[in-house]
Each structure stands twice: as structure tokens, then as C-alpha cells.
Amino acid sequence: MYDFAYHKPSSLAAAVSLLSADPDAKFISGGQTLLPALKHRLNKPTSVVDLTGIAEMRGIRREGNKLVIGALTKHVEVATSAEVKAAIPALAQMAATIGDTQVRNRGTMGGSVANNDPAADYPAAVLGLGATIVTSKRKIAADDFFVSMFTTALEVDELLVAVEFPIPEKAGYAKMRNPASRYVMAGAFVSKGPMGLRVAINGAAACVFRQTDMEAALASNWSPEAAAGVKQSADEMNGDIHGSAEYRAHLVSVMAKRAVIAAG
Amino acid sequence: MNVITPFEGIGARVRRKEDLRFLSGRGQYTDDINRPGQAHAWILRSQHAHARILSIDTAVAAAMPGVVAIFTSADLTAIGGIPCGWQIHNKDGTPMAEPKHPVLAEGKVRHVGDPVAVVIAETRTQARDAGEAIQVEFEVLSGVSGTTAALDPAAPRVHDDVTGNLCYDWHIGDKAVTDAAFAQAAHRVVFETTNNRLVPNAMEPRCAVGDYDTTTGEHTLFTTSQNPHVIRLLMGAFVLNIPESKLRVVAPDVGGGFGSKIYHYAEEAIVTWAAAKLGRAVKWTSDRTEAFVSDAHGRDHVTRAELALDKEGTFLGLRVHTQANMGAYLSTFAPCVPTYLYATLLAGVYATPAIYAEVKAVFTHTVPVDAYRGAGRPEATYLLERLVDVAAKQCGFDKLALRRRNFIATDAFPYQTPVALEYDSGDYFSTLDQALETAGWADFEARRTEAAGRGRLRGIGISTYLEACGIAPSAVVGSLGARAGLYEVGTIRVHPTGSITVLTGSHSHGQGHETTFAQLVCDKLGVPISQVDIVHGDTAKVPFGMGTYGSRSLAVGGSAMDKAMDKIITKGKRIAAHLMEASVEDIEFDRGTFRVAGTDKTKALAEISLAAYVPHNYPHDELEPGLEETAFYDPKNFTYPGGCHIAEVEIEKETGRVTLINFTAVDDVGRVINPMIVEGQVQGGIAQGVGQALLENCIYDEEGQLLSGSMMDYAMPRADDLAPVSVATHTTLCTHNPLGVKGCGEVGAIGSPPAVINAVVDALRDYGVSHVEMPATAPKIWSIINGKSL
Numbered sequence A: 001m002y003d004f005a006y007h008k009p010s011s012l013a014a015a016v017s018l019l020s021a022d023p024d025a026k027f028i029s030g031g032q033t034l035l036p037a038l039k040h041r042l043n044k045p046t047s048v049v050d051l052t053g054i055a056e057m058r059g060i061r062r063e064g065n066k067l068v069i070g071a072l073t074k075h076v077e078v079a080t081s082a083e084v085k086a087a088i089p090a091l092a093q094m095a096a097t098i099g100d101t102q103v104r105n106r107g108t109m110g111g112s113v114a115n116n117d118p119a120a121d122y123p124a125a126v127l128g129l130g131a132t133i134v135t136s137k138r139k140i141a142a143d144d145f146f147v148s149m150f151t152t153a154l155e156v157d158e159l160l161v162a163v164e165f166p167i168p169e170k171a172g173y174a175k176m177r178n179p180a181s182r183y184v185m186a187g188a189f190v191s192k193g194p195m196g197l198r199v200a201i202n203g204a205a206a207c208v209f210r211q212t213d214m215e216a217a218l219a220s221n222w223s224p225e226a227a228a229g230v231k232q233s234a235d236e237m238n239g240d241i242h243g244s245a246e247y248r249a250h251l252v253s254v255m256a257k258r259a260v261i262a263a264g
Numbered sequence B: 001m002n003v004i005t006p007f008e009g010i011g012a013r014v015r016r017k018e019d020l021r022f023l024s025g026r027g028q029y030t031d032d033i034n035r036p037g038q039a040h041a042w043i044l045r046s047q048h049a050h051a052r053i054l055s056i057d058t059a060v061a062a063a064m065p066g067v068v069a070i071f072t073s074a075d076l077t078a079i080g081g082i083p084c085g086w087q088i089h090n091k092d093g094t095p096m097a098e099p100k101h102p103v104l105a106e107g108k109v110r111h112v113g114d115p116v117a118v119v120i121a122e123t124r125t126q127a128r129d130a131g132e133a134i135q136v137e138f139e140v141l142s143g144v145s146g147t148t149a150a151l152d153p154a155a156p157r158v159h160d161d162v163t164g165n166l167c168y169d170w171h172i173g174d175k176a177v178t179d180a181a182f183a184q185a186a187h188r189v190v191f192e193t194t195n196n197r198l199v200p201n202a203m204e205p206r207c208a209v210g211d212y213d214t215t216t217g218e219h220t221l222f223t224t225s226q227n228p229h230v231i232r233l234l235m236g237a238f239v240l241n242i243p244e245s246k247l248r249v250v251a252p253d254v255g256g257g258f259g260s261k262i263y264h265y266a267e268e269a270i271v272t273w274a275a276a277k278l279g280r281a282v283k284w285t286s287d288r289t290e291a292f293v294s295d296a297h298g299r300d301h302v303t304r305a306e307l308a309l310d311k312e313g314t315f316l317g318l319r320v321h322t323q324a325n326m327g328a329y330l331s332t333f334a335p336c337v338p339t340y341l342y343a344t345l346l347a348g349v350y351a352t353p354a355i356y357a358e359v360k361a362v363f364t365h366t367v368p369v370d371a372y373r374g375a376g377r378p379e380a381t382y383l384l385e386r387l388v389d390v391a392a393k394q395c396g397f398d399k400l401a402l403r404r405r406n407f408i409a410t411d412a413f414p415y416q417t418p419v420a421l422e423y424d425s426g427d428y429f430s431t432l433d434q435a436l437e438t439a440g441w442a443d444f445e446a447r448r449t450e451a452a453g454r455g456r457l458r459g460i461g462i463s464t465y466l467e468a469c470g471i472a473p474s475a476v477v478g479s480l481g482a483r484a485g486l487y488e489v490g491t492i493r494v495h496p497t498g499s500i501t502v503l504t505g506s507h508s509h510g511q512g513h514e515t516t517f518a519q520l521v522c523d524k525l526g527v528p529i530s531q532v533d534i535v536h537g538d539t540a541k542v543p544f545g546m547g548t549y550g551s552r553s554l555a556v557g558g559s560a561m562d563k564a565m566d567k568i569i570t571k572g573k574r575i576a577a578h579l580m581e582a583s584v585e586d587i588e589f590d591r592g593t594f595r596v597a598g599t600d601k602t603k604a605l606a607e608i609s610l611a612a613y614v615p616h617n618y619p620h621d622e623l624e625p626g627l628e629e630t631a632f633y634d635p636k637n638f639t640y641p642g643g644c645h646i647a648e649v650e651i652e653k654e655t656g657r658v659t660l661i662n663f664t665a666v667d668d669v670g671r672v673i674n675p676m677i678v679e680g681q682v683q684g685g686i687a688q689g690v691g692q693a694l695l696e697n698c699i700y701d702e703e704g705q706l707l708s709g710s711m712m713d714y715a716m717p718r719a720d721d722l723a724p725v726s727v728a729t730h731t732t733l734c735t736h737n738p739l740g741v742k743g744c745g746e747v748g749a750i751g752s753p754p755a756v757i758n759a760v761v762d763a764l765r766d767y768g769v770s771h772v773e774m775p776a777t778a779p780k781i782w783s784i785i786n787g788k789s790l
């Protein structure tokens, strides 16, 4: 780890102004992604701005037909929240499978969504539910948020404050884990609800994406077989020592099928 | 008789004495040791697999805050290269190629991780900061990582003076007799396989602290080692020229080794040398990333084997051709692993009359490969146990019947194999029968049918294995090229009031010696284990011993202790005879009590020891005072644990994912001292074996870049990758050591991989599959099921 200055602001405005003043500063929430990167010296921020003192970024609340989850909400809190379990059980179940106990006790939804790791879990839920990202400046639709690998629509000094999830009629998630890292090799989040019928695929490609052919197939026939019947092209899929693009493409159909089964 | 309750002697399921220390965070590991004035070393390592070093500019780095010194090979001209502890001879009698293994790279780097320079600074961070500022100009050369590719005459050379990258071309067995056996065979079965490369990943990364006393000229090295005396010998005599009397090596608590901490590593020499040079202590601690490119790796064989059988299935002959990857340099025991720890095991549990094996050892641009839990025997076992299954399938024999037909008969011991070893004891039929019973082999088909209903392919696999432990008679290994003896030493120090300290040359790095060894003493001398302390791991405290590897601690180290206890008893009897005014022939000893035979006159061991140290009334003309004895024990033979492992797996058809459902082990490890510790050792070994079979794979690209260089890409087995493991023992005694013990440290890692792969292949029986290479990953299985090329 290289030396850096450390700030712990207690308001959104203070956090944003620290970043505006210094483009080489970095936000930190749970630190479960940033800290390993710092320890491996892959990142050399001038200062680290700790968000955990900002009350506005906390909390899980139901607002009408939306579930609003503060960016600082830890994975364990999502996994165990009665509110989440009642409104979007698939989201609570997903949170319970992220990383390990230590990671879930520190990692946050905001950190995960802002980081947009192609192999992360939450981006699939955000896109698959058609959520809205609330930032320190504006609101961004999920469809516009995930730009490319590790890149989002967030600007350097823009903070992810909360995620608003429309409550679906049904939703389900399934994933295959990478045997080494246990991150996602291929996953699918499916939902049916106010945002229409959505299928988001994570892990398999450079960025989470919507599988529109599956959405169409499921719209006319909501069944596991309909999802499985759609073949994902291997063209844009990741291929590496853990599996070829062709294998990942195959997994997309299998995971989508399982996600539909999970959604019921 | 003096009976200690509860019973703590041989066979007692005693809880491990050392665990209170370990589980409460009070272990003292090397990294816990800090010396006054200590500086920190950071090692700049090559990112290239193969490159020429054109220049190294340290000027900027040297001026950075906290930097004490920067060293490159130019500073080390007075010290030697890292020695290899075993010399193999080629078929033609010439010695193997043994290129220099410099402490820091000289002119060229030969693998990713090869050390180039060392920075010593006040803090670790400062050392690393400066290290990153060193400017090295490399001319990148093409490299080669695979054994077969490296043998190609057009391949890049790892060492300019080693033609064809060939370290040695060795053989064993009678070729003519074996060829003749093939000529008569009714069936010939060919099997080709690659034994995957593994990264040991002991939980505790390596660490070394060098210290130097400027007033006495004494060097001390604290290091994560399985054998501190061996390090003292190799480093003192061959690398740094320090007399043994001036070099102390301490290996305190060590958090797992699995072989990777046997070897003498560059970092040990660097910190010891630098501490003297700078007159202050120097510490180096590896991190996990560094461990992937600097700890010796394991396995990495490419093999073609052929089995000749007669019409009924009797094995007539076995021919094996193996290429073994040595990596870029010869690690301490690397040359003996694919030869005397592998090819000599190719008879396995079978009475194959003719065996011939050729082994080519090959240099590549990869991290050195050496012994890793099992060392050679897992490779041999995997080969044989897969080959037998392949033969059964190809020739239409039942796989159990084929094994039973060829087992060495239980009354055939001692049994001389055609590949040098003589087995002393074993009973392969009983371990097989017991394992079949426990695993429910007979009802397997019902379970397979039930699984099919869930879209799963269920398979069962067996491995009937044998291994050689307790290495080994010094004279034998010497004649085979070992540059060290392989005895062990034990000292029994009975204190004046009867408590006991044992000094042993064995080293415990997780095995529980402090308990098992205390139980031996308790059993023989009648002292409760709470009053028996085991001292190991410090050359200043313990006589010259050989350390722990090859499951040798109990068989060799325990036997040395047993001999030392015999000497204690002999001397004690003479003291007792004097005190009780009897003739020494009339003194009997049993678990702590000396008795004049046929009388009720007795003396406790504590009374005898008190008399020995307060020798007022003492036979001074005949005996020296004191009650402390040392014995060196050189084994007469290897020991031969064996047994049967059965794995049951399920494959998810949709994804190809393999799940281990359960695992049964019935092992013959000789006499069991502590069943709980044996179970733990076997379970741990099985976890590693299952890891090799299903998950672990160290992957280099063709040129030598490491693709699986962290836990993100190297799949270590985790608790939920395993399944219930049933461990039982079936004992035949070792006939040539006093304890009748064989060793249990490696059986799990040796017996299990072929059982798992045999189960995977069985699960795929409807897909015309004859083999699945390790690790049996989901995409591999999915490709097989769907008829895709891998």
C-alpha cells in the first residue's frame, strides 16, 4: 500500500467537494475491492475519502412500490433485512451468496454497484429489476448506468447515494461460481414487474447486459424452457482458463432457466 | 504396574497438546520474531519468464528514504550457488546436468519470480518503494514452460550449457525382460496422462530472519523450515561458508509445509548474509502473491504407460515413459522425486513381474518443482490406479477382480519388486474389503439410478494404493545419489524429579508431534504427557537431525526416541540394582517402575533420576551420573503404508460440475499412536488430493507467464468442496522398526486423486470416455458430455 491522506466527511457535500478538489482521490465504502487493490499497489490515490460517516447514505426503506437501499448498506444487511426479504426475496438471497462472511460484513451495495465488476452480483439485480441509481447529482436509470467493464455513468466526483428498486411481481437469480475466486462465471437475474420483463446477465461478458432475446421469449411464455431455449451467442462472451466463451454462452441459458425456476 | 488414568499411551485418542497455543493465537511463528535493530528486505523479482539482464540501475532507489542497502548478484561474488541435495545419473552413467542456481540472478532471469535484487530498508514499505524504483533493463527472450515443448531441439534453452534442456535421462528396471513380457501378452493397454502442476500454498507464507552477533561472530537464521539442520548444512557449507558452530538455524512454529518448506531457498541465504554484512538483523516475509512465484511447486509430469496382461488378466509387464518438469533450477530434492520416489513405486500393490521405466527430467522457464505432499508416490499411484481401471474397461475385466487377481498375496511378504523396493508387510485384500463395505459399493447402482432422476450422473471410483515412507536407509539413499544421510536423532532427558524433555530432529509443522511423541514416552516410561515436553526445530538445542518429510517423523524420529528410551531403561536398571542391592539381571521395568523380580521391592523412575542427579549413594565406579540418553536411528528399509480409497461423485449434466458426495479411506499406516491425529492427517491429505483431482491447476502460458498466479485464479479446495470423509485403519505392523509404525502424513494425498478421477470416469460411463485429465473442471466435463473438443 502506498501512503495516502485519509478523510472521513460526515456529509455528502463535504465528500463531493473533497473529490472535486482532488481528482486523484478515491471514495471508500466497505473497502472490499479498494483495499486489496491498494495492498497490491494497483492503485495509488492521493487521498481516500471514507464514506461511512455519511448518514444520508444509510438505510433500507420501503417507499410505495419501491425499495430504497442506501449505498452504505452492507451485504449482510440486505441478506437479513425483513423489508428486503418481503419485497424482493431474490435480492436478499443474492446478497447472502456474495463472497464470504467477512466480505458480507463489510462490503456495501454502493461500492459494488459503483465498481461494476463484470463478475459481481449486484449489477445483475440492479439491471434485472430496472432500478434507478440515486447519486449526489441526479437519478440514472440502470439501463444507462453500466457502461463497460469497471466503468459506470458516475462522474469522478459523483457519489452513489442509494438504489431504488421497483418491487417486482416475481424475480429470481441463479449463478455459477468461478471455482477459484467464487465470483460469478455466469449469472442471470430475471424479473417481471413494473419495469417489464427483464433478463440481466452478469459474469459472462465484459459488462452486465440485458438478454433481449430471452426477454422476448419469456414475455410470450414465462417458463424455464423458454429461457433455456434461447441460445446466447458466444461472440461477446469472456473466455479464459476457467471456461471458454462457448461454455459461458451455454451457462447463460442454463442460469436463465434456473433463475426463472427460482422466480417461480 | 503404574497405570496413568486416563490412558495417554499408544492408541489413546488424546487431544493435541499444541492446539491450546495455536488456537489461542499464541503460536510463535517466524514472522512473530523481531530482533533489536531489525531491518526489512524486499526482493525485486522478474516479471519475465526469460530475459537477459542488460543493466541494473539502483542509484535512484538507493537514495530513497530508509534504504539501508541494495544488493544484486554483483555483490554476492564470494558466495556459492544454492546446492542440490540429490544427484541422479543418466542411463549411460554420467551425472545429471546441474547448472548453477544463483542466489540472485546472474545475467539472466529464468522464470517469473526469479530474484534479481534485494533492497534492505528500515521498514518493509520503504524497502518495497525503493525496490520498485530500481531500473532493470531486460532483453526479453522467448521462453518455454511445457516439458514436451522444452525437449524440442528448437526450444529456447533455459541454461546455455544444458543441451535440449535435459537435466537427466534415467531409467530403472529390466528393459529386456519387460519387452519380452509384452511380446507374450494377450492384452496391451496404453494410457497417457499429465499430472497437473500444483502450488503448495501452506497457510503460513515463508519468512526468514537473519541475525548476527558482531561480538561473537555467530549467525542466527529463523526460518519457516521443515528441517533446520539441513538448512544449516546446505547454507553454511555450500552457500555462505559459515562453520556449523557459528550458525544457528531455528524453525519455530511453522504453519504447514507440505514439502515446500524442506528446501533451502535464496531468501534464507540473503537475510543471513546481509545481517552479517550490515551488522543488524534482516527480516523477509513473503506475501501470498510472492509465494506463487517463489515457493517450489509440485508434480507436473507427462507420462505414457503401457500394461501387458495375459488372457485372464494377470499383469505381465509395465512400461512407463515420463517427462518431469524441474522448472528453471534444481530445487533441493527435485531430482529424486520423479525417480526414486516415483518409478520405484510403480509396482504399487501388484505382483507385476517386469517393470521398466524411463524418466527424462526437463528444465523449463517456470518456478522450480520439488516434493509436494506425497512426492512422486501420488504420481505413481495416479498412473497405476487409472491404468488398472482403463485396462479393466478395455479388456472387459471387472475392476475389483482385476485388482484382486494381481494383488501381492498377504503371505508373500517380504516381497521384492522389480523396481528395487522390498515391501515388508501389507494386506491389500482386507483394506479393500473393508472399504467396499463402508462405502456401500454393492448398492451403488441404486444410488446412480436415483441420481439420474435428478439429472445427475453418479460415479464411484476406487484406488488401491501403496506408498513408501520413512525415508530411508542412509546407505541405500547414498548409493542412489542422496547427498545427505537420512537417519534421525532423539534425546531423552529425564530431569531429577522425573519429568522429561525430549529433543528430536524431527520437525512439527502441524502434525501434532508434541502430542504423539509424548504418548510414546508415556507408554514406555510411564510419565503423564503433561510432564513430557518435546523440543524441536532449533539447531542450538537439538542434535543434528534430518527433519520432517516423507511421513518419516514417527517411523524414523519416533524409533530414535524409542532407542534412546531403551538406553534410559538400561541405565536406570543398573541404578535401581545398586539402590535395591539386587543384581541387574533381576531388575524388571514396566512403565515407570523398576522392580526386583519376584519381590515387592520397587523404585519409581523419579527416584532413579533423583539418584542419578544427586548421586550420593551411586555406583560411581560403573556409571556416570545423570539420566539423559541420545540415540541415532537409521532405518533398515522404507515403510510401506497402503490401503483403499473410494470416492463417490455426482456430475451435473447441464453444467458439467463435479461434486464429491462422500469419500471412504481404509488405510494401513502400521501401529496407530493417536487415532484422532491419524484421522486428521488422512483427512487433510484427502482434501489436498481432492483439490488436485477437481480444482487445483497451476497454469503457465507456453512462454512461461503464470496465468494462475493468485487465489483469484488458482482454485484451492475449500470446506464446501469436500464431503463427509470416513477414515478407518486396518493395521499390519511394520516389521523392521521398533514401533511397528508406517506413517500417515501423505496417504491421503497419495491414494485419493485416482479414486476421484475413477469416479468421474465411471459417472461418464455412458459417454464412451476412457479418461479425464486432472483437474476435472466443469467446462472440461461439459465438453466431454457434449462431444466438444477441449
Ligand SMILES: Cc1cc2nc3c(=O)[nH]c(=O)nc-3n(C[C@H](O)[C@H](O)[C@H](O)COP(=O)(O)OP(=O)(O)OC[C@H]3O[C@@H](n4cnc5c(N)ncnc54)[C@H](O)[C@@H]3O)c2cc1C
Binding pocket: A026, A027, A028, A029, A030, A031, A032, A033, A034, A035, A036, A051, A071, A097, A098, A099, A100, A103, A106, A107, A108, A109, A110, A111, A112, A113, A114, A115, A117, A119, A120, A121, A122, A154, A158, A159, A160, A161, A182, A183, A184
Ligand atoms: C474475498 C472477496 C470475495 C468477493 N466475492 C464477491 C462475489 O462473489 N460477488 C460480488 O459481487 N462481489 C464480491 N466481492 C466484492 C465485494 O462484494 C465488495 O464489497 C464490493 O464489490 C465493493 O463494495 P465495497 O463497499 O467494499 O467498496 P469499496 O472497496 O470501498 O469501493 C469499491 C469502488 O467503488 C467506489 N465507491 C465505493 N462506494 C462508492 C459510492 N457510494 N459512490 C461512488 N463510488 C463508490 C470506490 O471508490 C472504489 O473504486 C468480493 C470481495 C472479496 C474481498
